Amino acid sequence: xxxIHDMGGMDGFGKVExxxxxxxxxxxxxxRVMAMQRAMGFAGAWxxxxxxxxxxxxxxxxxxxASYYQKWALAMETNVLERGLAGKDELDAGHALxxxxxxxxxxxxxxxxxxxxxxxxxxxxxAEARFKPGSRVRTKNIxxxxxxxxxxxxRDKVGVVERCHGCHLYPDSVASNLGDDPQWLYTVVFDGPxxxxxxxxxxxxxxxxxxxxxxxxx
Amino acid sequence: MSHDHHDHHHDxxxxxxxxxxLRVRALETVLTEKGYVDPKALDAIVEAYETKIGPRNxxxxxxxxxxxxxxxxxxxxxxxxAVATLGHVSRVGDHLVAVENTPTTHNMVVCxxxxxxxxxxxxxxxxxxxxxxxxxxxxxxxxxxxxxxxVTLPKDTEIRVWDSTAETRFIVLPMRPARTEGWNEQQxxxxxxxxxxxxxxxxxxxxxx
Numbered sequence: 376x377x378x379i380h381d382m383g384g385m386d387g388f389g390k391v392e393x394x395x396x397x398x399x400x401x402x403x404x405x406x407r408v409m410a411m412q413r414a415m416g417f418a419g420a421w422x423x424x425x426x427x428x429x430x431x432x433x434x435x436x437x438x439x440x441a442s443y444y445q446k447w448a449l450a451m452e453t454n455v456l457e458r459g460l461a462g463k464d465e466l467d468a469g470h471a472l473x474x475x476x477x478x479x480x481x482x483x484x485x486x487x488x489x490x491x492x493x494x495x496x497x498x499x500x501x502a503e504a505r506f507k508p509g510s511r512v513r514t515k516n517i518x519x520x521x522x523x524x525x526x527x528x529x530r531d532k533v534g535v536v537e538r539c540h541g542c543h544l545y546p547d548s549v550a551s552n553l554g555d556d557p558q559w560l561y562t563v564v565f566d567g568p569x570x571x572x573x574x575x576x577x578x579x580x581x582x583x584x585x586x587x588x589x590x591x592x593x
Numbered sequence: 594m595s596h597d598h599h600d601h602h603h604d605x606x607x608x609x610x611x612x613x614x615l616r617v618r619a620l621e622t623v624l625t626e627k628g629y630v631d632p633k634a635l636d637a638i639v640e641a642y643e644t645k646i647g648p649r650n651x652x653x654x655x656x657x658x659x660x661x662x663x664x665x666x667x668x669x670x671x672x673x674x675a676v677a678t679l680g681h682v683s684r685v686g687d688h689l690v691a692v693e694n695t696p697t698t699h700n701m702v703v704c705x706x707x708x709x710x711x712x713x714x715x716x717x718x719x720x721x722x723x724x725x726x727x728x729x730x731x732x733x734x735x736x737x738x739x740x741x742x743x744v745t746l747p748k749d750t751e752i753r754v755w756d757s758t759a760e761t762r763f764i765v766l767p768m769r770p771a772r773t774e775g776w777n778e779q780q781x782x783x784x785x786x787x788x789x790x791x792x793x794x795x796x797x798x799x800x801x802x
Contacts, residue, residue, distance in 0.1 A: 383705030383756065385729040391721050391741040391793075399643045399717050404617040409642065409717070410635035411621060418629055427707050443708065443723045448617055461623050469619035475627030482630065487637035488645055492713060493686030496760040524758045526705050528732065540688065540761055560759050571733055578751050581732050584759035 379435035419479035428522040429453040498557035500542040513593040522550035534565040647716035652785035701792030703731035709757035
């Protein structure tokens with residue numbers, strides 16, 4: 376979706392401000408949110424792209440105001456409700472009013488830290504790869520209303536495939552609950568002027584990680 | 594939930610923060626009572642990110658690559674596999690990619706769409722990495738971003754920005770600082786900053802320690 380989250384190339388946000396000696400968490404609740412997200416992901420309650428898609432649907436004015444972990448918490452509430460894992464009445468009450476659903480796994484203390492390692496996103500290919508390193512490609516001009524990982528600034532642009540990362544599950548499909556639909560994943564590199572016009576820094580090259588359905592031969 | 598993280602120093606009792614705290618507590622209680630999460634596991638996860646999983650892991654990888662050409666080659670060929678051979682670094686999931694800075698190319702990593710970051714080697718991302726200023730500008734004006742970090746590169750250096758739009762994760766292998774001949778891995782790792790592995794900064798110089 377063409378949402379506020381798709382920030383690449385926007386102007387007006389100002390300087391990058393670095394906090395010296397930043398702690399892992401500024402508030403205790405931030406750690407709880409992070410840990411709940413990891414535990415629910417491990418449990419199979421939802422996929423990471425469901426979490427992303429829920430964040431992308433946060434109203435723009437709230438998205439820009441909320442802190443990182445506030446956005447995570449809002450997205451988690453959305454997924455809990457949308458996936459029928461709890462009711463709004465229960466979140467409002469702060470207690471379970473009905474038994475939970477069965478989930479595939481549960482993150483128990485003995486699994487830390489080993490199972491904090493991310494799982495693999497590799498999936499068996501459905502077809503031969505269409506492109507290889509060196510292929511010239513044009514990204515498609517697409518504007519799906521749902522989750523996609525093709526950023527706006529890199530649509531309808533000509534670049535070169537630099538690497539092939541194998542076949543991965545396809546976020547656009549997963550986030551819409553349409554299954555893994557595995558797709559080949561490539562690093563595609565663009566010259567600065569192709570993305571930003573003649574005033575671009577001529578020494579700039581930008582790459583995206585592009586799933587095969589985003590690409591056509593150029 | 595409009596509380597801003599910059600306000601935390603003086604805002605602990607404010608009702609907006611309390612609202613966030615209450616909502617998060619309600620969520621945890623519900624998920625726990627439903628049987629989905631174990632609060633003790635949450636404690637352990639928080640502790641792991643506070644104490645075990647941080648940029649020291651990445652710094653050890655970089656220092657090893659600086660002293661061991663075979664490891665460096667393996668790292669650039671397949672970072673997931675190469676890091677797995679280091680017993681003192683936590684495991685990493687598939688899809689870690691190391692990208693090398695050279696005298697002619699400087700690499701910088703961003704996630705414009707969310708905040709993808711190589712947690713296993715760098716720990717939790719800093720707030721600036723997740724912020725709108727960085728996510729918006731890194732792909733369009735990386736030299737301007739570098740200037741915010743006090744870094745100026747030669748005019749003809751190619752700036753390569755990696756937008757982490759999938760599950761591949763990137764760690765920058767910075768150039769080894771001059772005048773570190775004969776240094777061991779532990780000494781070199783001290784020069785490797787988190788930001789130098791994101792590409793918004795350079796390693797410390799030996800005389801600036």
